Amino acid sequence: MADHPLPDAEVAAEWLATMLLIRRFEERASALYAAGEIGGFLHSCIGEEAVIVGALRALEARDPLLSTYRAHGHALARGTAPGRVMAELLGRVDGTAGGRGGSTHVFDAEHGFYGGWGIVGGNLPIAAGFALAADLRDEDSVTLCQFGDGAANQGTFGETLNVAALWGLPMVFLVTNNRGGAATAPTERHTAVGDLFERSRAFGVHSVLCDGMDPAATFAVVGAAVRAARAERRPVLVEALIHRVGGRSAADPESATEDEPAQVRRRDPVVAFGDRLVDAGLLPAAARTELDRAAVATVDAAVAFARASPEPAPDTLLDHVLAP
């Protein structure tokens, strides 16, 4: 983790603030889900704050981003108002999709975030389509397509990598490899070759590994990939190794210090990054606490905004089935 240099203090604080916002947002969303205020599916980004913030900070504002059903954090890090994301989770008219998409389909074109997709592997070709559009319009944007290791077993993985390499599409595939799909099944029951970056090379897509629990490492590796894709008009695959992270308290620097072993602390990306900034003298401990308080306050406001937003009217049911 220490291999990759930290950014300067201001940038580092912004990263931590965003990671904390994602964590606090997801914790609150889980609570609202448990209470029945959010329905359907809720896929949490807890534990993925580092890979999200590290990767997204390596993008320019004009670079399109596509993610999966686990995408609240991507919208938040891209700059979507937390209230609009929360309103979507609550199914309200001020949600990013007017309450029609829900947690799975967060969407915010204004911030270059093109979903929020529910079919495992389905977002890969669509992301490649964004890259193709940039290419055809001679724009220099790079499309970032994030997906889980489970998607690497879908046909679209090989098909899209092949065509991206063949056509030199300016895009970065970011695999968040938590060595498992869905609720339970470990990688060993999904694939004979665990290394996705090997698979990628066989399709002609250059690939690299990174530590997805470290925002600085992710920033450095994804940043290099984005630069290569932009300059050389070719796809790159980044395999970010991540692991699951436990419950709520892990994000809370104060409550966590007491009863959790150092090892667990280090495994939590939000805690670990905060610790590191404090240790490196980039952030006073008090400022860290303040950032967390601000995140909580932002989430409070987001929930209030979402709750105040109306439900869509029943007679709007058929709106947007067809574009006018």
Added chain:
Amino acid sequence: MADHPLPDAEVAAEWLATMLLIRRFEERASALYAAGEIGGFLHSCIGEEAVIVGALRALEARDPLLSTYRAHGHALARGTAPGRVMAELLGRVDGTAGGRGGSTHVFDAEHGFYGGWGIVGGNLPIAAGFALAADLRDEDSVTLCQFGDGAANQGTFGETLNVAALWGLPMVFLVTNNRGGAATAPTERHTAVGDLFERSRAFGVHSVLCDGMDPAATFAVVGAAVRAARAERRPVLVEALIHRVGGRSAADPESATEDEPAQVRRRDPVVAFGDRLVDAGLLPAAARTELDRAAVATVDAAVAFARASPEPAPDTLLDHVLAP
């Protein structure tokens, strides 16, 4: 080509006889197609006689075989009566599918030949299903699945290789790589990585190359693959390099000798293998001519059989839509 030993004289003669049968059959089929006696599609195995015979002779009778829309030769080499294959091409009731499948869907379960498939890449998972069935029944058969290089860009390629490796399915994937799909487009317009055997390894499937224009080479390499799959319960991929072969006369040892350069002769697998057998003293030149005459006679009889077979009656249209 000379790297791989020839079989003994009797076996070698049978191989050449089968290659000649395929060639003569396909030539006749092309003529009937040009004359309008065969409709729809006709995909010829001309030029693939070596890879077909070499690979199929490496199988046991109990080993299931699946091919593509280019499959007359596979049926013939597996032992299906040529008359039944020709009757299928003519759409007659004595055809292998009663005239319902046509050239694309030749099928003969009695000889372990399970099609004849029209969707590029569609036969891979089905073949894996045969291997899975053998595995579940503790049978020691190995399934051979043949397909073209174009199919390696379909999603089913990666999906099937992954699951075959994961589950240790006893099967051999045989890619006939003619560096192109469909009528025209060369590999360079389809894939960034021409080496399919590399791609295969990335999915955990061991792979080997062979010269698909040489039946002895193909026999040796596919034979080793089949033995490994049978003994070790795992898939193997064989990439057979082949090239297209010209028109009719190439198969005819007499007419070909006069006006064709030696290089063209060598590129035709049927001529080259016949030359080699004669040169090696395994086959007298007269016997070679006799084998060719016999092939022509067999094809004549097949055409007569097919023409004598009735058309399916119109009121059978809905037969076989559902099994009873």
Added chain:
Amino acid sequence: MSRIVTYRDALNEALREELARDDAVFLMGQDLGAYGGAFGVTKGLMEEFGGRRVRDTPISENTIAGLGVGAAMAGLRPVVEIMSVNFALLAMDQIVNHAAQVHAMTGGAARVPIVFRMPQGAGGQLGPMHSHTWEALFLHAPGLLVAAPSTAADAKGLLKTAIRDDNPVVFLEHERLYGQRSGVDAGDGLVPFGRAIVRHAGTDVTLVGVSRMAVVAWRAAEVLAAEHGISAEAIDPRTLRPLDLDTIVASVCKTGRCVVVEEGWPDAGVGATLAAALQEQAFGALTAPVLRVSGAPTPMPYNKGLEREAVPGEAAVVAAALDAVGYATRRAVGSPLARRMARAGGATLRTVRTEDAATE
């Protein structure tokens, strides 16, 4: 002797009994082994029958379906679970181009005795990629049998029949029914395909409901009797191919009116198929058009209220039945909402509204 069990447990029993009865039967799907299935239908089966016969798969729907087709051609009886009907679109090539056609295209030489189990249906706020009701997509293809049970006994009995049938079967389970309890008889409990069942006998109007809508139609029949003095006959076809059209035609010849209730989309839907066939077969007997109450022609919205609005409920069925019974006009013209739906959904008006019927 009848026990009360959930639809989920009834399916589990069917799978367990068929796995025990016939070595050729095996299950494949995502997370159906150790985890017991996304909806818990396969709980305990991996422990009982082992990981070879109750097999977790990678996320590769088309290939898993194709593996099943091959294994079925080789003589096994695979039961493939697709975690949600929406994911079946990834496997349409193997299901429709392959499974449905192999028997015919080999002139009867090969058979594909496979069951594709697919949870379907709205009500869980799972949004536009996990909530649809797609009997019609499969019904369109002639080589597929299609079953859509609405009770625990039918879930069990039809699944067992499906597994024993020599044709590919698309077996559609409704996600909102998994927890519903009803009686299941002792014994093998086989339910034949192609036999509709009258859930509520009546003489004024026939209600045909498919999948969960069979339950809705049945309840609507009770409401019609209790609150409107109308005697409705509620029929559950149970399987759509083969379809027991005779039972429905006989009912319509008696009642002269019919409302078809489907959760799926109206255009090229199951309701259209039934309406078309009924007016062909019972034209002279009909005193009102066959009306359809269909799922709204829209991707399923996440919002709870919109989702509820998109799915037919008892009230809509009751209203349509009243329309049918009170039908007196020569030509009903759609209401503004009906006209909107016609634009969004193409040809279809969801139902003739009472107010329009009243204007003439």
Added chain:
Amino acid sequence: MSRIVTYRDALNEALREELARDDAVFLMGQDLGAYGGAFGVTKGLMEEFGGRRVRDTPISENTIAGLGVGAAMAGLRPVVEIMSVNFALLAMDQIVNHAAQVHAMTGGAARVPIVFRMPQGAGGQLGPMHSHTWEALFLHAPGLLVAAPSTAADAKGLLKTAIRDDNPVVFLEHERLYGQRSGVDAGDGLVPFGRAIVRHAGTDVTLVGVSRMAVVAWRAAEVLAAEHGISAEAIDPRTLRPLDLDTIVASVCKTGRCVVVEEGWPDAGVGATLAAALQEQAFGALTAPVLRVSGAPTPMPYNKGLEREAVPGEAAVVAAALDAVGYATRRAVGSPLARRMARAGGATLRTVRTEDAATE
């Protein structure tokens, strides 16, 4: 001034003109560049517009469709060619789960202005994996527009309209029509969606034919006039979503009878959709049931005679029209063949046969 051109060339002109008019338009598909397309529709376009805008693709249908969806969301107007409608099953996830739903599921924030061109139809003996007619599969999904032109002018005009529309369009070209010649006017030649056209005016019976069946219905109308003294009105809806139901209803209110002709399978088909809607909308006007003449419910056989038998021809349409005009019984019972088809195809009787109508 009208020129006589083939349907193929009309499509080529539409593509050329739209490529020239709008930089956002580009084409993708297998062998459509250097080779000019499997059916020659894109001949010369790669030479004219270059390989970036007329793009050959690998054999990866689902991903090519998805590339189109992404490019469309990004503001381009892709025209994706799927070489045969059968291969579209591989891309159903991108077409139905994605293209059709993106606009609704983003609350209108994203648009997907894409055209999926697909050759369809039997008659070339291409067998069970290359010959089907699947308007209904796409019509089922509410977010898709569906066009099925039957003349050169409509091929050109509807394709141009499709490219300019902001919705995903499934554009179904009939393989047997590519070589047919008919008049195309000078000018931009745009044909609006949702406007049916009366090909042959009449007063006794309405014939609605879809895709190539519009031609068959038209010819049947001529035969009915010449040989049977029956005045048939032949209507070509041209697009199925939006559907110009008003024109058809108006005709049926005039004639009192209707025969729908489709090459596709009957269950959950286009004919069922129209029959259901017509009996809803024109119940009182109908003097006979809406009859369907559909493709036989079977995978398409290779054999020429069987293939011909599987596809509706003029004679079947004429027979059905005569049945409709002579309809006098209260309940028609299917002939043995019709009953067979009902078993194979589920609910559907292809047509009420004359002999049955005569028995009562």
